[in-house]
Amino acid sequence: MCDAHAAIVLEWADGEIGRTDLLPTPCSLCGSRLGVRHPAGWSCAVCEWRAGDVLDGELPPPRVDxxxxxxxxxxxxxxxxxxxxxxxxxxxxxxxxxxxxxxxxxxxxxxxxxxxxxxxxxxxxxxxxxxxxxxxxxxxxxxxxxxxxxxxxxxxxxxxx
Structure with a gap:
């Protein structure tokens, strides 16, 4: 595959799958620094929380036994x-x-x-x-x-x- 076609495939993959990279700031939910950059924004690679989403402080924490x-x-x-x-x-x-x-x-x-x-x-x-x-x-x-x-x-x- 030539360089031009490889660049097209990488650009397509980044749009469809996302690119793993360091988050701009730690995940507000789990604290991880590892994220996935999508065309629509960032998500945490660990817990999949969308960067920038605010936690609803009125909801009780989930039960995790x-x-x-x-x-x-x-x-x-x-x-x-x-x-x-x-x-x-x-x-x-x-x-x-x-x-x-x-x-x-x-x-x-x-x-x-x-x-x-x-x-x-x-x-x-x-x-x-x-x-x-x-x-x-x-x-x-x-x-x-x-x-x-x-x-x-x-x-x-x-x-x-």
């Missing part, structure tokens, strides 16, 4: 909440290891999955190879679990419109 994995001393707690900041502020812990999207059903499955490591009838577990591998898989590629949670919330807001 998460299963959390926290460590305190030599124990790991598997719990669930729709408000992890509030819930984890009330729990003694050293580290937030990972978040997993899910509600009480997913939490119950994890308790059953790691029942051999469970400490009594609590939600606390002894570290094991299996539990460690599960947490590592959830945390893979994520430097900060809170950023993943923020992305899930922003995606829920974007789906709501």
């Amino acid at each position: 998460v299963v959390y994995y926290i460590r305190f001393e030599d124990r790991i707690k598997i719990g669930t909440t729709a408000n992890p900041r509030q819930r984890l502020a009330r729990l003694w812990h050293h580290d937030v290891l990972a978040f997993e999207q899910g509600d009480r059903i997913v939490e119950r499955r994890r308790h059953e999955q790691f029942a051999a490591d469970r400490l009594g009838r609590s939600e606390w577990f002894s570290p094991s190879r299996e539990l460690g591998e599960h947490v590592a898989a959830l945390a893979a590629g994520v430097d900060d679990p809170w950023l993943r949670h923020a992305r899930w919330v922003s995606e829920a807001i974007a789906r709501r419109g």
